[in-house]
Amino acid sequence: MPIGFGGYYAFTSWDGLTHATWVGLKNFRAIAADATARAALWNTLELASAFVVASNAIGLALALELNRTLKTRHVLRSIFFAPVAISPLAMALIWRWIFDNEGALNRVLRDVGLSSLNRAWLGDPSTALWTILVVLVWQFSGLAMVLYLTGLQQIPREIYEAAAVDGASSWRCVRSVVLPLLAPAVTVSATITLVIGLRVFDQVLALTGGGPVSASETLGTQVYEQTFYLGRYGYGAAFAVLLTVLVAVLALTQLVFLRLREQRI
């Protein structure tokens, strides 16, 4: 029902307080013509793409390392997974303190003689979006790690032994044996992280508010700003519909592509 009503309001002009007026595709035409909306779409795609690649690469690396027989592997797995369990908003507020002009990062850089690297990380349009990426990757790499660990533990030990007997190096073993067998885990992890990346909201709101100007604006923050700040509920609902369609199309496309790849392997 909420999806239905949201879909309906996307075609209306509504301030949330009085009656909604049907306006057809006007909201969507306005989105197409709005530079901020286009920037939000581009930022969303850029952030999601970078997040999928980075979080899966780091998650896989962690999983490969922690799949070994280390005495501390269980403790380390818990440590790396812990950020996933923390509220994204609370985590982002802590990172905000770190990235503040007078925050921990700039202070450490000054103290080690690298003050030339000091930046207004959250207030500089060239770094704002990537700062959000750092927080996202830090928080969710543990999720990818867990998914890959599950996949790794389903690979029979005999496969590794056979590869070793055949003279495969560690890297060759990973590339030619482990990764193909991890295809289902890659599918799941890539799909989940893509959805997380496209829907990003809490971190953006807490760190930059979508600014400076629209340098870190995303579709999620536009839904929020248009609806709850400017009181343009119909226009905000149109953004929500656009975001939903985007997530569905991209996630399904990726899922189909990766499933086909699994079958080929």
Place this chain on the structure above:
Amino acid sequence: MTRSRMGGGHGARCALAAVAFVCVLAPISATARAVSKESVSLTFLAYVTYQPAYAAVIASFERAHPDITVDVTYTPTIQSLYQLETTQLAAGNATDLLTTYPGCGTPISICRLARSGQLAPMLRKAWARRLDPRVLEYSKVGPSLFAFEPAVVFDGLLTNDTMFKKLGLRFPQTFAQLLAFCAKARAAGTIPVLMPAQGSNTLQQLVADIALTTVYAKDKTWGRKLREGKATFEGAPGWHQALAEIVRMNQAGCFQPGPAATTGPAGDSMFAQGQTLAYSMTTAHKGAIDAAKPAFTYTQRPFPAAERSAQNVVLLQLAPALSVNAHASKQSQAAAQQFVDFLARPAEGAVFARISGGLSEAQLRAAKFPGYLSSFLPLYTQGRYGINPIETWWNAAVGNALTTYGTGLLTGQESIDDVLEAMDAAWKLGPD
């Protein structure tokens, strides 16, 4: 014989029983009456900057009205106040007491909420007759009054007077002197002017403050021309000049690094810690700054926007107003109106104004300015002040465009023309 004796004795026993019954029942009834007199718990959504002032007034109110408690939720930023209140109103679970803004220029403006039936009218208020008519009109929609302004504040620069003295600096009186001041402050290793541009209306207010000198003082009909479609922001040289002053201040190094990432509460903290010589802010933040116990004296001074000091016009900002939710229960509405009436008393208004850093309506009319606002008195008595023009704009999108795109002037993402074109585009969306 027996019947009469029995009747007479029986009657006396009955009378005695009746008296005893009444004597036992009366206190029980009184207790029951006392229990059945309901206590009311009012909910209230307000901005954290006013927490010290509201805490004091609410404590007094609750002592005077033991049957009413006021439960306040404070939002950390103005934007979160806008968002939370509009969401709650749309969902039908808004607080009994609402923070509203005068005029039409914000998402929680009185005109917007009153026209959509969200605000209860304030009828037959004796205190309304004491208010300055120019202030009162922003609390009305048509003939009906919908809000009470607990204080008015001035926009300008809060100055760390202790540091000024220590560095041997004088407060600038013209814009050219301000730029020179910035250079000297930078050389002394301190931040000249702190500008919290994220999640706050500070930049918007400063631009509006400058525009009072560069636009509205030069053409007193400009606001009317804008409404009639005979003027645009892009077409007004005064608006170009106002934004150019922000650009020049930024280029002269007046602001701290990364102003686009500094929030209002962070700015309050930085100023209270003595990290900056001046702070672009209204005195509405005085309570929050005092709560941090700064180790220096400070005052507020008019922003030197003009080429000559005699041309400066100061911005009078109406503090967030208090309104009553029209959809609250009758009991809550009645209690809420009582709270508003209590706050409207001159003594309570003076307490609120003293703690929050503004002037009560009574103080404004009597021109009784406290020491830290004494710089504004000459301009006020000469009539060189104006109500914040943003409060006269007919929708919230224009102010939002000024805030959002204006921040781009600080980061180099936007030009002055970009900002003014965005404001014109927002104006064309029409009235809220």
